[in-house]
Amino acid sequence: MKNTRKETDSLGERDVPADVLFGINTLRGVENFEVSPLKIGDEPALIRALAAIKRAAAKANTALGVLDAAKGAAIVEACDEILAGKHTCHFVVDLLEGSGGTSINMNANEVIANRALQLLGHEPGRYDRLHPNDHVNMGQSTNDVVPSAVKLAVHEKSTDLTAALKRLGDAFQIKSQEFSKVLKIGRTCMQAAQPMTLGQEFGGYAAAIHRIGDKTGKAVEELLVLPLGGTAIGTGLGSAPGFRELVYSHLSAGLNKPVRPAADMFDGMQNADSFARISSELRIAAEVMGKICLDLIIMSSGTKSGIGEIRLPAVQPGSSIMPGKVNPVLPMMMQQIAFAVVGNDAAVSLASLGGQLEINHFEPVIASRLFDTMDLLTRGSRIFADRCVSGIKANEEQALENLLASSALATVFVPKLGYSDVSRIVKDAEAEGKLFVDVIVDMGLLTRDQVINVLYDATRYREKPAA
Structure with a gap:
C-alpha cells in the first residue's frame, strides 16, 4: 500500500501521499x-510570482515581529528554492480551477509550508509546527495574492513577447531595405492605385x-500596480500594521521591479480592467499581424x-494530392494564432465584467487565456520571423510587369507629358491592345529608362511645404 499521511480540514480527514509537498x-x-490540460506548475512565471509574494x-511579517524568525527564514528558503525552479512538480492544481483562486493559493501555501517544515527538520504535514494558513499565508488572502501573482506573471512573460515582436519587426525592416528598389503597383480596394516600392510596403509592416x-x-x-495588502476585500483586515509598506518594499527588492499598491485598494480588488486592457492590446497586435499575413498570402499568390x-520560403509540400503545390503555411499559422487570440480576448473581457461586488473571482480563466495568448504570440512571432519573413524573396520582374500593365499609371505621366497627350495614349493603348507604357516608348515620347525613372520619382514621399 502506498505510504500516506493524515491531514484534516473543515470537511474532515483525508489521506495525502507521503511523498508530496502539497496537502x-x-x-x-x-x-x-x-x-484542462494545464496545471499551475506548467506556468513557471505564475509559480515564481506566487513564491515571490510569499517570500516578501x-x-x-518577520520584521514586524508577528512571525517567528526561524519559521520566517524557513519560508523564505523554501520560496528561494521554488524561485530557482525546484518543486514545480508539486504545483498540481488545474489552471482553470473554479474556486476563485483559493486552490491555487493553497497549493502554494502547502508546498511552501511542507518544504519549510523539512528545512526545520520536521515531516510534511506537521502543521502544528508551521501552518500553510497561519504562517505562509499570514497577512494575505487568496483575493489579493492571486490577482497580484497573475499580474506579475503576465509582466514577466511580456519580456519574451516584446523581444519576439522586435525580432519580427527587425526582420521586416531588413526586407524593407533589401526591397527598396523593387517597383510595384500599390493597391486600394484590391484595385491598382499608384506606384510604390516593395520596400515601402515592408517598411510599413x-x-x-x-x-x-x-x-x-x-x-x-x-500590471505592477497590485492589490496585495488588501487581503479579502480591500480593508487590509488580517494583516499587521505596517505590513503593506514592508511587503511592497521586500517584493520590489526581490523582483527588482517597482511594484506598488493600488491607489484605492477597493478598486484594485473589485476590478480587473488592467487585465482586459493588456488583453486588448495583445488582440490588436494579433490583428495587425493577421492583416500583414493576409497581404503576404495575396502578394505571393x-x-x-x-x-x-x-516568393515565400517553401517549407513543406502543400498538398497530399497535388504534386508540387506549396502553400503559405506560415502566414496561415499566424492568421490562426490571431483568430485564437481574438477568442482569448473575448474570454478575458467576459471574465473582467463578471466580477461581483468586492472581488473578481475569475482570475483563473483570465490567467489561462492571457498566458495562452502570450505564448502563441511569442512563439509564433519567432517562428514567423525566422522561417518565413527572413526568407522572403522579391519577384522583381513580375512586380514590374504588374506595374507596367496597369492603366492606373496614366496619372503619373500627366506632369511629364500633359493631360491631353496622356488621354490620347490611353485610348491608343486600349485600341491596339498594348501596354500604356509601351505606346509611350513606341511613340518616342520617353525611353524605357526614362519611364522607370518617372515611376521611381512617383514613389518618393511628398512632404507638405513649410508654412
Whole structure:
C-alpha cells in the first residue's frame, strides 16, 4: 500500500501521499477541477510570482515581529528554492480551477509550508509546527495574492513577447531595405492605385510591428500596480500594521521591479480592467499581424494565376494530392494564432465584467487565456520571423510587369507629358491592345529608362511645404 499521511480540514480527514509537498486543500482542488490540460506548475512565471509574494510576506511579517524568525527564514528558503525552479512538480492544481483562486493559493501555501517544515527538520504535514494558513499565508488572502501573482506573471512573460515582436519587426525592416528598389503597383480596394516600392510596403509592416511591440511594453507596466495588502476585500483586515509598506518594499527588492499598491485598494480588488486592457492590446497586435499575413498570402499568390510579386520560403509540400503545390503555411499559422487570440480576448473581457461586488473571482480563466495568448504570440512571432519573413524573396520582374500593365499609371505621366497627350495614349493603348507604357516608348515620347525613372520619382514621399 502506498505510504500516506493524515491531514484534516473543515470537511474532515483525508489521506495525502507521503511523498508530496502539497496537502489536503490541494488534493481536494485536484479532485474537483480536472478540466484542462494545464496545471499551475506548467506556468513557471505564475509559480515564481506566487513564491515571490510569499517570500516578501514572510520577510515583512518577520520584521514586524508577528512571525517567528526561524519559521520566517524557513519560508523564505523554501520560496528561494521554488524561485530557482525546484518543486514545480508539486504545483498540481488545474489552471482553470473554479474556486476563485483559493486552490491555487493553497497549493502554494502547502508546498511552501511542507518544504519549510523539512528545512526545520520536521515531516510534511506537521502543521502544528508551521501552518500553510497561519504562517505562509499570514497577512494575505487568496483575493489579493492571486490577482497580484497573475499580474506579475503576465509582466514577466511580456519580456519574451516584446523581444519576439522586435525580432519580427527587425526582420521586416531588413526586407524593407533589401526591397527598396523593387517597383510595384500599390493597391486600394484590391484595385491598382499608384506606384510604390516593395520596400515601402515592408517598411510599413516593420513600423506596425515595432509600434505594437512598444504599445505592449507600455501597457504591461500598469500590471505592477497590485492589490496585495488588501487581503479579502480591500480593508487590509488580517494583516499587521505596517505590513503593506514592508511587503511592497521586500517584493520590489526581490523582483527588482517597482511594484506598488493600488491607489484605492477597493478598486484594485473589485476590478480587473488592467487585465482586459493588456488583453486588448495583445488582440490588436494579433490583428495587425493577421492583416500583414493576409497581404503576404495575396502578394505571393502564383505568378500565372495570381499576383506573384514575392516568393515565400517553401517549407513543406502543400498538398497530399497535388504534386508540387506549396502553400503559405506560415502566414496561415499566424492568421490562426490571431483568430485564437481574438477568442482569448473575448474570454478575458467576459471574465473582467463578471466580477461581483468586492472581488473578481475569475482570475483563473483570465490567467489561462492571457498566458495562452502570450505564448502563441511569442512563439509564433519567432517562428514567423525566422522561417518565413527572413526568407522572403522579391519577384522583381513580375512586380514590374504588374506595374507596367496597369492603366492606373496614366496619372503619373500627366506632369511629364500633359493631360491631353496622356488621354490620347490611353485610348491608343486600349485600341491596339498594348501596354500604356509601351505606346509611350513606341511613340518616342520617353525611353524605357526614362519611364522607370518617372515611376521611381512617383514613389518618393511628398512632404507638405513649410508654412
